[in-house]
Amino acid sequence: MNKIRKERKVFSDLNVREKYKLYKKQEKEAKVIKIKKRQGRKKGFCLSEETKKKISNALKGNKNPMYRKHHTEEAKEKIRQVRLKTIFSYTNTKIERLVQEELTNRGYAFYTQPLIFGLPDLAFLDQKIAIFIDGCYWHSCPECNKGRVFVKVINRDDKVNEVLKRNNWIVLRFWEHEINNNVKEVADKIENLYLTKLNENKTFTEVD
Numbered sequence: 001m002n003k004i005r006k007e008r009k010v011f012s013d014l015n016v017r018e019k020y021k022l023y024k025k026q027e028k029e030a031k032v033i034k035i036k037k038r039q040g041r042k043k044g045f046c047l048s049e050e051t052k053k054k055i056s057n058a059l060k061g062n063k064n065p066m067y068r069k070h071h072t073e074e075a076k077e078k079i080r081q082v083r084l085k086t087i088f089s090y091t092n093t094k095i096e097r098l099v100q101e102e103l104t105n106r107g108y109a110f111y112t113q114p115l116i117f118g119l120p121d122l123a124f125l126d127q128k129i130a131i132f133i134d135g136c137y138w139h140s141c142p143e144c145n146k147g148r149v150f151v152k153v154i155n156r157d158d159k160v161n162e163v164l165k166r167n168n169w170i171v172l173r174f175w176e177h178e179i180n181n182n183v184k185e186v187a188d189k190i191e192n193l194y195l196t197k198l199n200e201n202k203t204f205t206e207v208d
């Protein structure tokens, strides 16, 4: 009780400037909490079709702040510098985790995102099998993504396939919709390839 009385006394004794400072400090703290809350909500949060349309309509044509304007060379350089510093996270996505869980349940040990060319999502290093799990949107799946085509991503995928195959790797690629439809089928394919590779290596060592 005494403490509360003391605090009240202190607050009432403050002059206007000090009160303003305290108020500003509280406001700042509230803002931080608000931002944190918003970020927490954003994770795995999907916008409805209606709000998506609203956002896109609000930035169309001359309503867009960049309408008939271009970035200056200075601004472009600034953007480049910022992008160089960003750290790309190689955490496992939801579809990757589905495949990983299915394989671990079957008792297989594998590497996730090993540091080899192309950064495969899963790999058996001894058997030289690299497994990629491609999202339907960014990798322009012919069944799901009929709108935008990302040529850069497709070219990069082709290059990764080529380089790995040249170095005696086996490359497996699965679509996001394949995993969502049937994880077990995907795991079966991986399992079969792994077992055949394992047997090949065995016979090879026996002959030697």
Ligand SMILES: [Zn+2]
Binding pocket: 136, 141, 142, 143, 144, 145, 175, 176, 177, 178
């Ligand atoms: Zn697809």
